[in-house]
Amino acid sequence: MAVAKLNEYAQKARLDLRYEDVGCDGLDHIRTFTVRAVLDGKTYDGVGKNKKEAKLKAAENAFSVLSEGTIDPTEKTTEASAAPTDQTSIPQAKYTCWLNEYGQQKRSDIRAVESTRLGPTGATQCCRFVVGDKEYPAATGRTKKDAKEEAAKLVYHEICGGNTTEDAVKEQNMGKSQNEPSIPSRFTSDFDSMEYLGSGAFGHVYKARHTLLERYYAVKVVCREEKSLREVGTLSELLHCNIVRYYTFWMEDSGYQGNSELTECSAVFSSSQTSNNSSAKYLYIQMELCDTKTLKEWIEEKNTQSLQDSKRREEGLSIAQQIVSGVEYIHSKKHIHRDLKPENILFGLNGEVKIGDFGLVTRDDDDDDALMERTGQRGTTTYMAPEQREKNYDRKVDIFPLGLIYFELLWKLSTVHERGAVWDDARSQKLPEEFSLTFPQENQIIESMLHEKPEDRPEASKLKAEMEMCAQTLNKQNTHQEDETV
Numbered sequence: 001m002a003v004a005k006l007n008e009y010a011q012k013a014r015l016d017l018r019y020e021d022v023g024c025d026g027l028d029h030i031r032t033f034t035v036r037a038v039l040d041g042k043t044y045d046g047v048g049k050n051k052k053e054a055k056l057k058a059a060e061n062a063f064s065v066l067s068e069g070t071i072d073p074t075e076k077t078t079e080a081s082a083a084p085t086d087q088t089s090i091p092q093a094k095y096t097c098w099l100n101e102y103g104q105q106k107r108s109d110i111r112a113v114e115s116t117r118l119g120p121t122g123a124t125q126c127c128r129f130v131v132g133d134k135e136y137p138a139a140t141g142r143t144k145k146d147a148k149e150e151a152a153k154l155v156y157h158e159i160c161g162g163n164t165t166e167d168a169v170k171e172q173n174m175g176k177s178q179n180e181p182s183i184p185s186r187f188t189s190d191f192d193s194m195e196y197l198g199s200g201a202f203g204h205v206y207k208a209r210h211t212l213l214e215r216y217y218a219v220k221v222v223c224r225e226e227k228s229l230r231e232v233g234t235l236s237e238l239l240h241c242n243i244v245r246y247y248t249f250w251m252e253d254s255g256y257q258g259n260s261e262l263t264e265c266s267a268v269f270s271s272s273q274t275s276n277n278s279s280a281k282y283l284y285i286q287m288e289l290c291d292t293k294t295l296k297e298w299i300e301e302k303n304t305q306s307l308q309d310s311k312r313r314e315e316g317l318s319i320a321q322q323i324v325s326g327v328e329y330i331h332s333k334k335h336i337h338r339d340l341k342p343e344n345i346l347f348g349l350n351g352e353v354k355i356g357d358f359g360l361v362t363r364d365d366d367d368d369d370a371l372m373e374r375t376g377q378r379g380t381t382t383y384m385a386p387e388q389r390e391k392n393y394d395r396k397v398d399i400f401p402l403g404l405i406y407f408e409l410l411w412k413l414s415t416v417h418e419r420g421a422v423w424d425d426a427r428s429q430k431l432p433e434e435f436s437l438t439f440p441q442e443n444q445i446i447e448s449m450l451h452e453k454p455e456d457r458p459e460a461s462k463l464k465a466e467m468e469m470c471a472q473t474l475n476k477q478n479t480h481q482e483d484e485t486v
């Protein structure tokens with residue numbers, strides 16, 4: 001039956017099919033025969049008590065491989081080219097690589113038992129795998145490598161043959177489709193204890209432990225494209241205590257599916273960017289692990305608390321000082337961040353401020369006073385400097401959102417309505433009267449940052465100095481108040 005079906009399959013798919021006698025083994029009464037089916041240059045061996053049975057086994061073996069154990073082989077004949085194309089596209093030793101990775105994940109010993117059989121048509125190599133305590137069936141091949149790969153394939157089919165067992169789920173966690181092993185993933189080989197942290201428009205971020213270093217990192221997995229490569233390029237040039245530290249990056253063929261979210265590029269990209277992405281690679285960016293709470297959550301949390309208090313004032317200033325310090329450094333390296341907003345400001349594990357998300361960063365290579373021709377509107381409109389909507393702007397586009405952030409750090413904006421009205425006024429340099437009375441010094445600094453004309457806004461270095469003076473004044477006031485209470 002399987003022989004007839006394989007013939008039909010080969011005819012429909014227009015593939016060359018032939019059978020070869022490989023030889024026989026053993027004494028007369030326990031003699032076994034090996035027949036090899038050669039389909040489109042690929043070999044499938046069968047062993048039986050006679051040649052007929054061996055041929056049948058070879059055909060069955062070919063079918064089970066072609067159908068990957070999940071699809072009725074007869075259905076395959078209607079989609080003639082699908083399976084062989086898949087097969088021929090599998091790189092050499094793919095199943096062996098998969099098995100090695102499987103062993104690492106399961107912490108099981110993998111042992112290959114190899115031997116050579118001599119028959120009338122020459123030597124045949126045999127191999128079977130022992131995974132942990134379990135022995136898997138033997139396979140044969142023309143070379144040791146072929147035999148090993150065929151034997152690994154048998155292990156693969158037995159473990160992941162179209163089921164939804166724990167192993168198959170583990171397989172998914174290893175970032176592969178259930179029925180097709182892929183090249184071992186550096187992410188799953190070098191890291192463990194993956195935990196999903198969050199997603200942006202371009203990918204997902206995971207907490208992961210580097211197994212050799214025994215340290216945790218944040219690994220961002222994004223579809224490769226201009227934005228991500230720009231982010232990596234910039235981050236690798238920046239080393240500052242208020243900027244998320246970048247360590248390294250690498251490319252992989254597939255995304256990570258740890259939390260069973262789709263990591264096809266189409267799921268990661270917005271619809272305007274989905275074209276021609278089926279063969280897109282994935283970029284893995286290894287970064288310093290930060291707290292999952294961003295500055296956005298910090299502000300939201302403060303806004304749920306009763307009144308503006310002196311603690312918020314001090315903490316707000318300290319956060320603003322750290323952001324300005326990071327921005328001063330970014331500008332000194334001739335970069336513009338272009339997307340400063342509370343969601344992109346993280347906290348290090350020791351509480352220090354860390355500027356992240358350099359996806360919109362650009363070079364600021366011109367003379368100090370010159371404006372640059374940029375690539376149109378980028379960034380988040382709520383915080384965006386007015387001139388960023390145009391094509392010409394310079395690093396001062398980073399100062400405007402900083403002004404809004406500093407205002408938000410200090411001032412409680414509870415309702416959506418309040419936020420809308422006050423926000424629009426703030427963008428036009430009009431801060432609430434009560435704010436200017438409560439925070440006169442800060443009011444002055446923030447107003448200077450919100451000038452409509454970029455050239456009127458201070459440089460980050462000047463702001464840093466002004467904020468330092470503000471901190472000293474606050475310190476003096478606090479000491480004075482403490483003295484009075486004593």
Ligand SMILES: Nc1ncnc2c1ncn2[C@@H]1O[C@H](COP(=O)(O)OP(=O)(O)OP(=O)(O)O)[C@@H](O)[C@H]1O
Binds near residue numbers: 200288
């Ligand atoms: N280094 C990190 N450490 C800890 N968590 C991080 C780190 N980087 C990012 N995250 C988390 O992952 C989420 C997604 O980050 P990502 O940079 O991909 O997108 P985003 O900045 O939120 O959005 P977008 O890229 O669309 O502007 C963040 O909101 C944050 O919660």
